[in-house]
Amino acid sequence: MATTLSPSTPLSQDEILRYSRHLIIPEVGVDGQQKLKAARVLTVGAGGLGAPIGLYLAAAGVGTIGIVDFDIVDFSNLQRQVIHGTSDVGRPKLDSARDTILEINPNVKVVGYETKLTSENALEIFKDYDLVVDGTDNFPTRYLVNDACVLSGIPNVYASIFRFEGQAAVLALPDGPCYRCWYPEPPPPGLVPSCAEGGVLGVLPGIMGTIQAMEAIKLILGIGQPLKGRILLFDALQMKFRELKLRKNPECPVCGTQPTVTKLIDYQEFCGLRGVETAPAVSAAGALPEITAKDLKKEIDQGRDLVILDVREPHEFQIGRIPGSTLIPLGDLPKRVNELDPDRDLVVHCKMGGRSAKAVEFLRQSGFQKVRNLQGGILAWSEQVDASVPKY
Amino acid sequence: MSIKILIPTPLRPFTGRQEEVEVDGRNVGEALEGLITSHPQLRNHLFTADGKLRSFVNVYLNDEDIRYTGLQQTPVKSSDTLAIIPSIAGGCCCCC
Numbered sequence: 001m002a003t004t005l006s007p008s009t010p011l012s013q014d015e016i017l018r019y020s021r022h023l024i025i026p027e028v029g030v031d032g033q034q035k036l037k038a039a040r041v042l043t044v045g046a047g048g049l050g051a052p053i054g055l056y057l058a059a060a061g062v063g064t065i066g067i068v069d070f071d072i073v074d075f076s077n078l079q080r081q082v083i084h085g086t087s088d089v090g091r092p093k094l095d096s097a098r099d100t101i102l103e104i105n106p107n108v109k110v111v112g113y114e115t116k117l118t119s120e121n122a123l124e125i126f127k128d129y130d131l132v133v134d135g136t137d138n139f140p141t142r143y144l145v146n147d148a149c150v151l152s153g154i155p156n157v158y159a160s161i162f163r164f165e166g167q168a169a170v171l172a173l174p175d176g177p178c179y180r181c182w183y184p185e186p187p188p189p190g191l192v193p194s195c196a197e198g199g200v201l202g203v204l205p206g207i208m209g210t211i212q213a214m215e216a217i218k219l220i221l222g223i224g225q226p227l228k229g230r231i232l233l234f235d236a237l238q239m240k241f242r243e244l245k246l247r248k249n250p251e252c253p254v255c256g257t258q259p260t261v262t263k264l265i266d267y268q269e270f271c272g273l274r275g276v277e278t279a280p281a282v283s284a285a286g287a288l289p290e291i292t293a294k295d296l297k298k299e300i301d302q303g304r305d306l307v308i309l310d311v312r313e314p315h316e317f318q319i320g321r322i323p324g325s326t327l328i329p330l331g332d333l334p335k336r337v338n339e340l341d342p343d344r345d346l347v348v349h350c351k352m353g354g355r356s357a358k359a360v361e362f363l364r365q366s367g368f369q370k371v372r373n374l375q376g377g378i379l380a381w382s383e384q385v386d387a388s389v390p391k392y
Numbered sequence: 393m394s395i396k397i398l399i400p401t402p403l404r405p406f407t408g409r410q411e412e413v414e415v416d417g418r419n420v421g422e423a424l425e426g427l428i429t430s431h432p433q434l435r436n437h438l439f440t441a442d443g444k445l446r447s448f449v450n451v452y453l454n455d456e457d458i459r460y461t462g463l464q465q466t467p468v469k470s471s472d473t474l475a476i477i478p479s480i481a482g483g484c485c486c487c488c
Binding site for chain 1: 433452
């Protein structure tokens with residue numbers, strides 16, 4: 001790919017000084033730095049992974065950095081999204097990222113796309129770039145980025161993170177595997193980790209994002225061995241890197257010898273999410289009995305005999321709780337269900353209502369008649385009833 | 393024959409937080425069967441209702457994807473490590 005880049009304008013005196021530590025590496029040199037200057041890299045997402053990717057590509061002198069993001073900077077982002085600062089809270093991430101990048105390196109051209117990446121716009125956006133760095137956080141966009149890279153013939157520098165663990169690979173190189181060779185299908189929504197298993201240590205996206213930035217720069221320079229045909233796994237707790245083989249699947253629906261996916265599809269539908277975006281916990285048994293936070297407060301004030309069952313994890317309980325609630329984490333419920341009295345009124349809650357919906361379903365199947373789900377979980381309680389319960 | 397299965401973070405709630413589980417088996421299928429016998433809650437996460445390994449769960453024997461070595465029939469030896477590698481989308485957390 002590097003050889004296809006057109007020679008760029010010469011470096012200015014200022015640039016020669018700025019990039020001197022690159023220029024004195026034989027593998028980079030003036031030619032390499034000009035390749036970086038001519039390179040056009042698209043970062044999908046300006047979040048945990050996108051932050052270090054943007055910072056390092058900018059500092060390294062990548063000439064054009066495109067960013068796709070339509071989100072707003074939130075306080076809960078700052079623990080890991082180091083391209084944004086406290087004064088950026090409330091601003092579009094795109095504006096905040098652009099300002100930071102230009103502060104690091106005003107020679108960079110930042111092209112912003114304040115939109116959701118979709119099947120309608122992806123190919124149009126991708127056509128102006130040499131490679132894509134995937135810093136997204138959901139399955140539909142992961143598959144969309146992959147397929148659009150394969151169809152556009154540009155590499156996909158991939159990484160993904162979870163708590164203390166990361167995965168990285170360079171996908172969709174002409175002779176290499178793509179994401180679908182690895183995972184032909186996404187997990188159904190019911191089997192993806194919930195809030196109970198969510199979260200990420202802030203440094204982790206920093207490590208994985210800089211691995212992506214390094215791979216992007218190697219591809220641009222055409223040096224070294226790309227992370228192709230293998231998956232790099234990182235375990236921060238063990239501080240171990242492992243490598244797995246990743247083969248190009250000749251039967252891959254996108255990059256195989258007889259592809260069946262030849263244009264972008266509906267990725268929400270592909271991931272089983274069509275129609276459930278607004279109701280993540282869909283009950284097979286129909287609508288679950290629910291109660292709003294305000295009504296729960298009313299019932300408590302009226303002195304109604306209620307058991308408030310909190311099915312979150314103990315570390316979440318520690319952050320904040322509804323007074324008088326009983327904690328039984330969802331995973332423990334089957335073996336601790338006998339601690340609950342089926343004759344009393346039960347209101348079940350979690351953080352946002354997803355896990356508690358599962359708990360309500362389980363309890364009803366276990367013979368509990370008087371059980372209701374707290375709509376919107378403890379976040380709704382915090383918003384509508386008691387603001388002293390912290391949001392997280 | 394006893395071999396080690398590495399449990400990824402998202403599945404640890406179903407193994408009592410264990411990161412590794414020792415199981416017996418002559419091949420990958422027997423080893424996985426041993427795993428879900430001792431931790432039944434894992435069954436639904438690893439297998440479809442008709443007993444097929446789910447397509448979004450990748451199983452590696454050492455560094456090799458079992459799809460290329462004979463799937464569940466792949467023989468194992470005691471020094472082997474079996475790893476379950478789930479697809480993860482994050483980002484941060486795909487929340488409910």
